[in-house]
Amino acid sequence: MPKQNRRKFIRNALATTASASVLANSRFVHAQDGQPAESKSPNSQLSVVVVGVNGRGGEHISQMLGAEAVTITHVCDIDSAVGDRRAKQISDKQGKAPKIETDIRRVLDDKSIDMVTIATPNHWHALAGIWAMQAGKDAYIEKPVCQNVAEGAALIAAARKYNRMCQVGTQCRSSRAVQEAIQFMNEGGIGDVKFARGLCYKRRKSIGALGDYEIPSSCDFNLWSGPAQYTTPKLTRPQFHYDWHWQRQYGNGDLGNQGPHQTDIARWGLGIDSHPSSIISYGGRLGYQAERKDPTYTDAGDTANTEVSIYDYGDKCIVFETRGLSVDDSADDELNRLFDSTRGNKVGVVFYGSNGYVVQREYTYCIAFDKQFNVIREFRGGGDHFGNFIEACRRRDSSLLAADVREGHLSAGISHLGNISYYLGEDNRVSNGELRDALSKVKSLDDNSATLDRTIAHLEKNGVDLQKYPMSLGPMLAFDPEKELFTNSDAGNDLLTREYRGEFVCPTADKV
Ligand SMILES: NC(=O)c1ccc[n+]([C@@H]2O[C@H](COP(=O)([O-])OP(=O)(O)OC[C@H]3O[C@@H](n4cnc5c(N)ncnc54)[C@H](O)[C@@H]3O)[C@@H](O)[C@H]2O)c1
Known part of the structure; x- marks a missing residue:
């Protein structure tokens, strides 16, 4: 039966208008503490609201439109122009x-809604997710699931307390290629594996000069700012959407x-x-x-575009390298062999085993090599991360979730802890x-000096005068996981954590 026709059977009791009292109250405790919610049959209709529908939210909409027996009953965006545009697209495809x-x-406040998917900027993820779960909805939340570590812990507490499904938008968890590559490693495919290097060699141009820019008239900046500070001047970057990623108040x-x-x-x-037990970044x-070509130029962003973070997990270690300048020819021979050296951007993970390497190169592609860089296995195939969420919601079984909130919290935590060392x-x-001396004392399974050399070479190729603009070295932080x-x-x-304001306070884990 075509989706439009099936929609005829959808319940249509959706017209609850929010009351002013709800707006005055930032808590929505409708769900029964710890009471298992009823499972829904595979054919029963589920209603979903997509929150934040500009970029990634468009993919949430496509996925939900493609899902069986799911109706997008609401879209929510603080930019009314974006909300209108998406609503029209949904209406055309959904017939409603x-x-x-x-x-x-x-x-x-609308009790008919079953699920909330959240693709807002990062600073809204946790508060929106917690409110949704307090209101008895299941939540699909984009990565990073939280903007700071305390928010991640609060999200886990809310999911458990209100017995909600909480899936994180790390869709590789549902990718067959990645699942099979990891299984191959677990079965000893490349021997003993204790070290992994994450790469984000991805060109990011300047977002424009720091300044005082106009906010589009269709946007509510108070709502957009939400749990973050309400800054003055309000918009310090030229582009309203997306570029918040590079301002630490909002992005990471x-x-x-x-x-x-x-x-x-x-x-x-x-x-x-x-979590790791120690972290250092530069x-x-x-x-x-x-x-x-302007020595006085000040870009509006304040996050690192070049960052190396080293994480110690006792007998295991992760190193993450971020590069935003031109990444052509920026890798060394080994990385060029492990990644496709003809491509500029290199985004993925290398696992270093005693007998070889496994490399995640794409969301749907991984490859294994022996120590001589001969290909020993390839892994292909994606998955249905939204479908997995919907299935878990129907069955009321969080163990089915491919990316439960706890996984999202631990993985987002890696980013947050690395950034904290850098910021400090x-x-x-x-x-x-000095950097080389300091790194020689850092416990790591990486060759810290080779990674530093590669980073310096990359910066110099991009015209960075490191005597005039030296790198920063963060403190070695010890963390109690x-x-x-x-x-x-x-x-x-x-x-x-952060300072919250007024009606947008994200509760701590013990207060959800
Ligand atoms: N899983 C993935 O592969 C993937 C890919 C891209 C982006 N993302 C994530 O998706 C999120 C959104 O990224 P984007 O590139 O779409 O950003 P964006 O700035 O383009 O879009 C965010 C939208 O959220 C809206 N918004 C902000 N606050 C809101 C609120 N309180 N309520 C409702 N709407 C609100 C904005 O108006 C905007 O339309 C980010 O967290 C990003 O990390 C994930």
């Missing part, structure tokens, strides 16, 4: 128009943007089920003066020699 809202709290740089896919695969492949936001050391500009606190840095602990 969704309601359009700008304030998520109005949507959550590429370590926390592309990174969570790869940090997740690295941790999953190594079988690591906790890098900078470098090269845009050379790129713009931002003013500690050091020469290449159970307590989720640094044991040697009060300043670091401050950055595990």
Whole structure:
């Protein structure tokens, strides 16, 4: 039966208008604490609201339109122009128009909604997800699932307390290629594996000069800012959407943007089920003066575009390398052999085994080599991450989720902890020699010196004068994975959460 016809059977009791009292109240505790919700039969209709529908939200919409027995009953976006555009697309395809809202709290008051998918900027992920689960909805939340470590813990607590499904948008978890490559490693395909390197060599141009820019009239900046501070001047970057990724109030740089896919695969492949015990990062936001041929140029972003983070997990280790300048010819011979050296961007994970390598190169492609770089196996195939979420929602079984919130929290945590070391050391500009000395004392399964050489060569190729603009070295942070606190840095602990404002306070794990 075509989807439009099936929709005739959909319940149509959707017209609940939010009350002012709900808007005044930031908590939506409709779900029964710990009570199992009823499972829904495979054919019963589920209603979903997609929240944040500009970029990634478009994919959420496509996936939900393609799912059996799911109706998009609402779209929610603080940009009314974006909401209108998406609602029209949905209406054309679904044969039934969704309601359009700008304030998520109005949507959550509607008891007919079963599921919420969230593709807002990162600073909204946790609060929107917690509100949704408190209101009795299941939540699909984009990566990174939280903007700081405390928010991730709160999301887990909310999912467990309200007995909700909470899937994270790390869709590689559902990819057959990655699943089979990891199984191959677990079965000893490349011998003993204790070290993984995540790469995000991905060109990111300057987002424009720091300034005072106009906010599009269709956007509600108070709602957009939400749990973040309401900045003055309001918009300090030229482009309203997307470029917030590179402003730390809202985003987490590429370590926390592309990174969570790869940090997740690295941790999953190594079988690591906790946070690291120590972390150190170095890098900078470098090269845009050379790129713009203007030594006084100040880019509006304040996250690192060049960052190396080293994570110690006892007998295992992850290193993550982020590069945003031109990445043509930026890898060394080994990485060029493991990745396709003809391509500029190199995004993926390398697992180093005693007998070879496994490389995740694409969402749907992995490859294994022996020590001489002969191909020993290839893995192909994607998966249905949204379908997996919907299935878990129907069966009321979070063990079915390919990317339960706890996995998302641990993997996002890798990004956040790396960034904290970088932020704390931002003013500690050091020469290449000082950096080399410091790294020689850092415990790691990587060759720290070779990674530094590669990073320096990359920056120099991009015209960065490292004497004038040296890299920063962050402190070596010791972390208690159970307590989720640094044991040697009060300043670091401050950055595990943030200052919230007024009606947008994200509760802590003990208060969800
Ligand atoms: N899984 C993936 O492969 C993947 C790919 C791309 C992006 N993402 C993630 O998706 C998220 C969105 O990224 P994007 O590139 O689409 O960003 P974007 O800025 O283009 O879109 C975000 C949208 O959310 C809206 N919004 C902001 N606050 C809102 C709120 N409180 N309520 C409702 N709408 C709100 C904005 O108006 C905008 O339309 C990010 O967290 C990103 O990391 C995931």
